[in-house]
Amino acid sequence: MKKGYFGKYGGRFVPETLMPALMELEKAYLESKKDKDFQERLVHLQKTYIGRPTPLYFAQRFTEHLGGAKVYLKREDLAHTGAHKINNAIGQALLAKKIGKKRIIAETGAGQHGVATATGAALVGLECDVYMGTDDMKRQALNVFRMRLLGARVIEVPVGSRTLKDAINEALRDWTTNVRTTHYVLGTVFGPHPFPSMVRDFQSVIGKEAKKQIIQAEGRLPDYLVACVGGGSNAMGLFHEFLDDNVKMIGVEAGGKGIETGEHAARFAGGSIGVFQGCKTFLLQDDDGNVLGTHSVSAGLDYASIGPQHPYLRDAGRVQYTYATDAEALAAFELLSKTEGIIPALESAHAVAETIKLAPKLSGDKLIIVNLSGRGDKDVQHVAAIKGISL
Amino acid sequence: MNRIEKTFKKLRTQNKKAFIPYIMAGDPSLEKTKELVVLLEECGADIIELGVPFTDPLADGPTIQRAAERALKNGVTLRKVIALVKDLRVKTKVPLVLMTYYNPVFKYGEEKFINDAKDAGVDGVIIPDLPPDEAGELIKTAKKADLATIFLLAPTSTEDRIKKVATASKGFIYYVSMTGITGAQILLDDSIGKSINNIRRITDKPVAVGFGVSTPDEARAVSGVSDGVIVGSAIVRKIQEAPEGLRDFILKLREAVR
Numbered sequence: 329m330k331k332g333y334f335g336k337y338g339g340r341f342v343p344e345t346l347m348p349a350l351m352e353l354e355k356a357y358l359e360s361k362k363d364k365d366f367q368e369r370l371v372h373l374q375k376t377y378i379g380r381p382t383p384l385y386f387a388q389r390f391t392e393h394l395g396g397a398k399v400y401l402k403r404e405d406l407a408h409t410g411a412h413k414i415n416n417a418i419g420q421a422l423l424a425k426k427i428g429k430k431r432i433i434a435e436t437g438a439g440q441h442g443v444a445t446a447t448g449a450a451l452v453g454l455e456c457d458v459y460m461g462t463d464d465m466k467r468q469a470l471n472v473f474r475m476r477l478l479g480a481r482v483i484e485v486p487v488g489s490r491t492l493k494d495a496i497n498e499a500l501r502d503w504t505t506n507v508r509t510t511h512y513v514l515g516t517v518f519g520p521h522p523f524p525s526m527v528r529d530f531q532s533v534i535g536k537e538a539k540k541q542i543i544q545a546e547g548r549l550p551d552y553l554v555a556c557v558g559g560g561s562n563a564m565g566l567f568h569e570f571l572d573d574n575v576k577m578i579g580v581e582a583g584g585k586g587i588e589t590g591e592h593a594a595r596f597a598g599g600s601i602g603v604f605q606g607c608k609t610f611l612l613q614d615d616d617g618n619v620l621g622t623h624s625v626s627a628g629l630d631y632a633s634i635g636p637q638h639p640y641l642r643d644a645g646r647v648q649y650t651y652a653t654d655a656e657a658l659a660a661f662e663l664l665s666k667t668e669g670i671i672p673a674l675e676s677a678h679a680v681a682e683t684i685k686l687a688p689k690l691s692g693d694k695l696i697i698v699n700l701s702g703r704g705d706k707d708v709q710h711v712a713a714i715k716g717i718s719l
Numbered sequence: 720m721n722r723i724e725k726t727f728k729k730l731r732t733q734n735k736k737a738f739i740p741y742i743m744a745g746d747p748s749l750e751k752t753k754e755l756v757v758l759l760e761e762c763g764a765d766i767i768e769l770g771v772p773f774t775d776p777l778a779d780g781p782t783i784q785r786a787a788e789r790a791l792k793n794g795v796t797l798r799k800v801i802a803l804v805k806d807l808r809v810k811t812k813v814p815l816v817l818m819t820y821y822n823p824v825f826k827y828g829e830e831k832f833i834n835d836a837k838d839a840g841v842d843g844v845i846i847p848d849l850p851p852d853e854a855g856e857l858i859k860t861a862k863k864a865d866l867a868t869i870f871l872l873a874p875t876s877t878e879d880r881i882k883k884v885a886t887a888s889k890g891f892i893y894y895v896s897m898t899g900i901t902g903a904q905i906l907l908d909d910s911i912g913k914s915i916n917n918i919r920r921i922t923d924k925p926v927a928v929g930f931g932v933s934t935p936d937e938a939r940a941v942s943g944v945s946d947g948v949i950v951g952s953a954i955v956r957k958i959q960e961a962p963e964g965l966r967d968f969i970l971k972l973r974e975a976v977r
Contacts, residue, residue, distance in 0.1 A: 340852060344870070348880065501900045504900060505900065611822070616823060
């Protein structure tokens with residue numbers, strides 16, 4: 329396979345100014361994998377700071393309610409800052425420090441990656457600026473304030489669709505300008521090589537733990553893994569460790585208001601191959617190669633493209649992709665809250681929604697692990713507003 | 720020899736520098752773009768860059784981002800820009816270079832794009848998010864069609880990168896004056912000249928400088944150390960904000976690039 333590619337997907341499609349930085353990053357990343365001190369520091373922080381391993385929890389009442397397969401939740405919502413994003417942000421913050429950068433920047437949609445990066449910056453002592461679309465700042469106001477409390481600057485992106493994709497454009501422009509002093513902490517398994525592999529590797533701790541935990545709990549591997557897919561980092565983090573095992577995997581995209589309405593972010597249901605923000609992958613685009621607007625109730629899934637390893641795994645038949653609509657995600661959000669006392673992030677609620685469809689079709693001896701990638705506190709106000717309740 | 724190569728060869732023998740203005744195709748309209756190309760040629764442009772609008776222009780600053788948004792609103796596509804060039808060829812022989820992001824080209828089909836562009840009378844193509852590392856097929860097809868592939872170098876480029884870009888480039892090399900995006904403030908110290916000297920140690924292909932050149936004084940300074948000067952955002956802004964002063968501005972820039 330060509331370096332930096334997953335089959336025909338991936339690559340490094342960026343302006344020349346960034347090429348040397350990507351090469352430097354790739355080298356530093358490969359070195360850090362073999363660097364014992366770096367790995368020890370990372371594992372130590374995962375344990376004492378992030379709170380890993382996160383529990384694998386048997387959701388008994390939810391399982392009984394659905395009346396089928398046993399459902400386990402991988403509780404990434406219990407990781408420090410409330411989502412899996414911290415796994416990658418801490419790893420990259422350490423790496424940025426190691427290569428001598430003074431400042432890190434990030435894009436954020438739901439705000440979880442922005443919060444995680446701001447946290448990483450505070451932890452290792454780096455300046456931090458986070459780009460966020462105007463629309464996302466509105467629906468995730470709580471996270472905007474959290475980032476500011478953590479000492480980061482939140483820079484509003486009022487152009488384009490005013491969501492995640494435009495925040496990434498702005499972050500890339502900033503990085504192009506300040507590449508000598510700044511590291512770009514890309515938040516998902518997307519963008520130019522080495523980001524898709526590097527972010528996946530930092531997230532793969534999720535799957536490694538889940539594998540040990542399910543064997544401990546059930547004495548065997550699960551039958552299904554289910555995860556939501558925006559850029560796709562929580563899904564890759566869970567799936568990666570199981571790729572060579574006899575385990576079925578389902579990635580759940582944002583179906584928005586329904587594929588037929590055009591207002592969604594289901595790249596596999598509505599997209600085609602394109603080159604976007606640094607890599608060749610699936611993309612929602614028109615016939616002329618311009619990028620289409622997207623919609624999802626969840627800011628973290630509201631994105632026109634998907635990490636390049638996902639279409640590779642889809643083509644290979646290894647991972648199946650489906651979608652959940654806004655309405656299904658909102659119903660799942662409430663059902664999990666009421667049956668388990670766990671409020672999931674709206675992103676994760678898409679994976680829960682697929683589980684609600686899947687579990688009843690399976691017998692009681694089957695096992696499903698759902699990646700509960702984040703907690704839903706950040707979404708409470710937004711959900712209240714959708715229901716017409718003023719808080 | 721391609722029309723761009725001929726232009727630089729002629730300029731070199733006359734000890735002159737190329738003036739390369741950039742405009743966004745379809746801003747404010749495709750009809751107006753035709754008139755502007757003719758105007759630029761009349762004012763002495765050696766090569767003209769035509770921007771192709773894209774929804775996510777990550778190498779561009781606010782001025783060109785907004786121009787792209789306006790052009791997209793006017794329904795301008797890569798297909799229509801190629802057709803525009805075909806129309807223009809009735810009136811003008813000035814070398815025309817398309818500056819486009821890669822996805823519209825990818826979606827169009829690389830080979831079809833190169834051949835259609837060549838047939839229409841396009842002389843070269845600049846794709847800022849396509850480094851030579853990813854452009855193997857495009858370079859091959861373009862070579863066959865005698866279409867110039869113009870790649871970029873930046874202040875961060877290492878010797879290895881300079882070699883790679885110099886080998887892949889045909890027509891000229893586009894040196895980005897700063898680490899940054901189009902329309903940012905240029906810094907006129909001796910670093911640009913030094914970088915270009917580094918490039919010239921490796922290749923004798925012409926090197927034109929762009930990004931951030933916005934005044935005749937800056938154009939004059941940059942032309943002193945390079946083979947050509949590209950002015951984009953400042954012209955795009957003039958077209959949008961004060962079109963009545965455009966001809967005068969272009970003439971002053973032309974005068975400065977010597």
